Amino acid sequence: MEKFNMHIILSAAISIDGKISTRSNDSKFSSKEDIIRLHKLRSKVDAILIGKNTLLRDDPLLTVRHTKGKNPIRIILDSKGTISKNSKIIKTSDKIPTIIAVSKKISKANLSKLKKLPVEIIISGENSVNLKLLMKKLATKKIKTILVEGGGTVNWEFIKNNIFDELIITLSPYLIGGNDAISLVEGKGFAKIVNSPNLKLKSVKRLKNHLVINYIKV
Numbered sequence: 001m002e003k004f005n006m007h008i009i010l011s012a013a014i015s016i017d018g019k020i021s022t023r024s025n026d027s028k029f030s031s032k033e034d035i036i037r038l039h040k041l042r043s044k045v046d047a048i049l050i051g052k053n054t055l056l057r058d059d060p061l062l063t064v065r066h067t068k069g070k071n072p073i074r075i076i077l078d079s080k081g082t083i084s085k086n087s088k089i090i091k092t093s094d095k096i097p098t099i100i101a102v103s104k105k106i107s108k109a110n111l112s113k114l115k116k117l118p119v120e121i122i123i124s125g126e127n128s129v130n131l132k133l134l135m136k137k138l139a140t141k142k143i144k145t146i147l148v149e150g151g152g153t154v155n156w157e158f159i160k161n162n163i164f165d166e167l168i169i170t171l172s173p174y175l176i177g178g179n180d181a182i183s184l185v186e187g188k189g190f191a192k193i194v195n196s197p198n199l200k201l202k203s204v205k206r207l208k209n210h211l212v213i214n215y216i217k218v
Contacts, residue, residue, distance in 0.1 A: 004135040004136060004138075004139045004163075005139050005144070006135065006138070006139055006143060006144050006145060006146060007144065007145045007146075007165050007166070008135075008145075008146045008148060008158065008163060008164045008165050008166070009041075009045070009145070009146070009147050009148065009164070009165065009166045009167070009168060010148045010150075010155055010158060010159075010164050010166070010167045010168070011038070011041070011147055011148065011149050011167075011168045011169075012149070012155070012168075012169055012170070012184055013027075013029040013030045013034065013169075013170040013172055013210075014029065014169055014170070014171060014172065014184050015029060015172055015174040015175060015176040016171065016172070016173065016174065016175055017175055017176055017177060018183050018184050019176040019177075019178070019181045019182060019183055019184075020151065020152060020182050020183065020184055021057070021151075021181060021182045022176050022178065022181050023178040023180040023181045025057050027057070027058065029170070029172035029174060030170060030172065030210070031172075031207060031208060031209065031210050033207040033208060033210070034170050034207055034210050034212070035066055036066045036067055037207065037212065038170075039064050039065060039066040039067045039069075040067045040069070041147060041168070042062075042063075042064050042069070042071075042072055042147060043064045043067060043068070043069020043070060043072075044069070044145070045072050045145040045146065045147040046072055046073060046142075046143045046144050046145050046146065047072050047073040047074070047075050047099075047138070047143050047145070047146045047147070048062045048072050048073075048074055048075065048146070048147045048148075048149055049075040049076075049077065049146050049147070049148045049149070049150065049154075050062065050074075050075075050076060050077070050148075050149050050150050050151075050154065051076075051077045051078075051150050051151055051153060051154035052076065052077060052078045052079075052082070052083070053151045053153060053154075054149070054150055054151045054154070055076060055078075055083065055087060055089065057151070059087055059088050060088065060089070060149075061088045061089065061092065062074045062089065062149070063092075063096060071096045072147070073096075073097045073098070073099060073143065074089055074093075074096060074097070074098045074099070075098075075099045075101060075138070075146070076089065076098070076099070076100050076101065077101050077129045077134075077150075077154060078100055078101065078102055078129075079101075079102055079103040079105060079106070079125070079127070079128045079129050080102070080103070080105060080106055080107070080110060081100065081102045081106040081107070081110035081111060081113070081114050081121075082110060083100060083114075085113070085117065090117060090119070093117060093118045093119050094118040097120070098118075098119045098120070099119065099120045099121075099122055099138075100114055100119050100120070100121050100122070101122045101124055101129045101134050102114070102121060102122070102123055102124075102129065103123070103124065103125040103126060103127055103128050103129050103130070104123060104125065104126050104127075105126065105127050105128070106123070122134060122137055122138075124137060131157055131158065131161055131163055132161060132163065135163060148164070151182055151186070152182045152183050152184060152185055152186030152187070153186050153187060155184060155185045155186070156185050156186050156187030156188075156189070157187070159185060159197065160187065160188075162197060164197075164217060165216065165217055166202075166214070166215065166216050166217065167199060167214070167215040167216075167217075168212065168213070168214050168215075169184070169212070169213045169214075169215075170207075170210050170211070170212050170213075171210065171211040171212075171213060172210055173209045173210065197217050198217065198218045199215040199216070199217055199218070200215060200216050200217075200218045201213070201214075201215055202214040202215060202216045
């Protein structure tokens, strides 16, 4: 793994069968206790990163609300710069630092729209956002810790490129099923088990009916 002088945590709540949402995009797996745990974690990182799919599906704020602490910088992967100005993230971007990561494929019209918003634009990659290049650029901004709360596609990009240090999974007591339900990791996937990153179990914590499982990459 290339060293970016930062610590990258992949975070998600999943069903027992590894789904992060149902086929109708219902992803409310977490318990009250787990939401508090997640918000405490958010307050300790420099930035939170999601992809455009998660933004469209959940329209999240990505702020710290259920505990005391600072709001991290919000980073959105949006290669074509199509984020809506009506999204909660854009509506609050004058108060909370927000970075939109785009590729060179962005249209002039979309780039012009983004430049009128109170956001920082980082161009990284040709046809899609180049994560390795983006991490190098983010490291120059003194961002030391990133919490990736992405969907299956973003998780695959970080795992495929071997750009993560830690994995925090909340195992929720649900069975979802469905070929069209999104899994923790989507994309093409690895052909062989040996291709998987090596993970070491750091801790398992029970939160009533949920389990918080923490792995570190070795």
